[in-house]
Amino acid sequence: MIVEYLNKNHYLSPSGYRKTGFVQNENKTNYFWNATTLCDILKNEVYIGNTVQNKVSVVSYKVKKLRKVEKERHIRVENTHEAIINRDVFEKAQIIHKERAKKVVKQYDYLLRGLIYCKHCRLANANCIKSKS
Numbered sequence: 001m002i003v004e005y006l007n008k009n010h011y012l013s014p015s016g017y018r019k020t021g022f023v024q025n026e027n028k029t030n031y032f033w034n035a036t037t038l039c040d041i042l043k044n045e046v047y048i049g050n051t052v053q054n055k056v057s058v059v060s061y062k063v064k065k066l067r068k069v070e071k072e073r074h075i076r077v078e079n080t081h082e083a084i085i086n087r088d089v090f091e092k093a094q095i096i097h098k099e100r101a102k103k104v105v106k107q108y109d110y111l112l113r114g115l116i117y118c119k120h121c122r123l124a125n126a127n128c129i130k131s132k133s
Helices: 002-008 014-020 035-042 087-100
Strands: 051-053 056-058 066-068 075-077
Touching: 002 035, 035 087
Parallel strands: none
Antiparallel strands: 051 075, 056 066
C-alpha cells in the first residue's frame, strides 16, 4: 500500500532523487518505488538516529571483493543525529518484517549449483522451460 501511495502521488524513489534532485516530480518516467527499496529503508537504522559501520570488509587490498561482516561485529553508535522516526515504530516494523519474511528452504543441494547456467535465461535455474525442451 505504501509503494502504491508513493507512486500514485509522484514521489521519486531514491534513485530518481539522486538523478534529479526533486522530491516530487510530475514528469518522472522511470523512477518508480518498489517493495525492495521500501524494505531496505524500513530496515535502515539511520532513520532512528544510529550510525552503523563495518558492515562489509575487503578480502584483500589487491582484490576488489567485499565480504559481509556478521551483525555482532558491526560498529553501532546510537544517537549520532536526530531521528526521523520514533524508535518504537521502528522496532514494531522490524517485528512485522520478521513475521512476514519468507523462509526459503532448499529442496535439493545440487553439487554443481552456481556453476551451470541456462543458455536461454542466463540464470542458474533448473526449472527453466526452454532448457527442458
